[in-house]
Amino acid sequence: DVKVTQSSRYLVKRTGEKVFLECVQDMDHENMFWYRQDPGLGLRLIYFSYDVKMKEKGDIPEGYSVSREKKERFSLILESASTNQTSMYLCASSPSPGTSGTWEQYFGPGTRLTVT
Amino acid sequence: GQNIDQPTEMTATEGAIVQINCTYQTSGFNGLFWYQQHAGEAPTFLSYNVLDGLEEKGRFSSFLSRSKGYSYLLLKELQMKDSASYLCAVSNDYKLSFGAGTTVTVRA
Numbered sequence: 007d008v009k010v011t012q013s014s015r016y017l018v019k020r021t022g023e024k025v026f027l028e029c030v031q032d033m034d035h036e037n038m039f040w041y042r043q044d045p046g047l048g049l050r051l052i053y054f055s056y057d058v059k060m061k062e063k064g065d066i067p068e069g070y071s072v073s074r075e076k077k078e079r080f081s082l083i084l085e086s087a088s089t090n091q092t093s094m095y096l097c098a099s100s101p102s103p104g105t106s107g108t109w110e111q112y113f114g115p116g117t118r119l120t121v122t
Numbered sequence: 123g124q125n126i127d128q129p130t131e132m133t134a135t136e137g138a139i140v141q142i143n144c145t146y147q148t149s150g151f152n153g154l155f156w157y158q159q160h161a162g163e164a165p166t167f168l169s170y171n172v173l174d175g176l177e178e179k180g181r182f183s184s185f186l187s188r189s190k191g192y193s194y195l196l197l198k199e200l201q202m203k204d205s206a207s208y209l210c211a212v213s214n215d216y217k218l219s220f221g222a223g224t225t226v227t228v229r230a
Contacts, residue, residue, distance in 0.1 A: 113164035
């Protein structure tokens with residue numbers, strides 16, 4: 007089974023702190039993603055990476071950065087946390103479609119971040 | 123841009139059938155996914171449609187009409203454990219764009 011793990015299930019940080027959210031996948035997937043999920047808004051893509059050291063902005067990248075130094079690990083960084091970044095953060099990974107033809111994404115359990 | 127619409131909430135009785143509709147207008151299309159998400163948990167894959175028509179997988183079926191920008195997820199013989207959010211997502215290469223999700227509540 008594909009396993010995507012995230013470093014914390016719950017996190018409480020203060021406004022202005024630098025926050026690191028870590029994600030690790032064990033299936034050698036090329037693509038990794040960071041989303042945030044808010045009630046009524048669904049999952050919104052923050053950043054994605056299609057290879058080591060490669061990254062692209064998603065729909066809501068402002069206030070976030072990412073790092074992918076190794077294929078299995080994708081980190082989300084909040085340079086200076088703000089209260090409007092309180093949310094559920096979900097990491098996902100997917101293989102390139104190859105013979106299966108799909109870009110199915112596999113999700114981690116999520117990190118509920120509260121910024122006070 | 124991406125616009126994916128699905129109802130916010132649906133309620134049904136145990137043993138019944140529920141149909142969750144999803145309409146989309148997107149700049150690219152490689153396929154449509156349905157995910158299930160229980161409260162506090164990660165979304166898990168339910169189904170994938172790339173061609174028009176119905177895909178059946180046990181109690182769950184998914185339909186796609188690309189010309190109409192329309193899909194539905196059909197849940198049959200509802201069980202209490204089916205109470206969850208159901209997410210419609212359109213694939214454009216390796217990017218997924220999600221609808222806001224439909225919360226289904228199954229009542230005894």
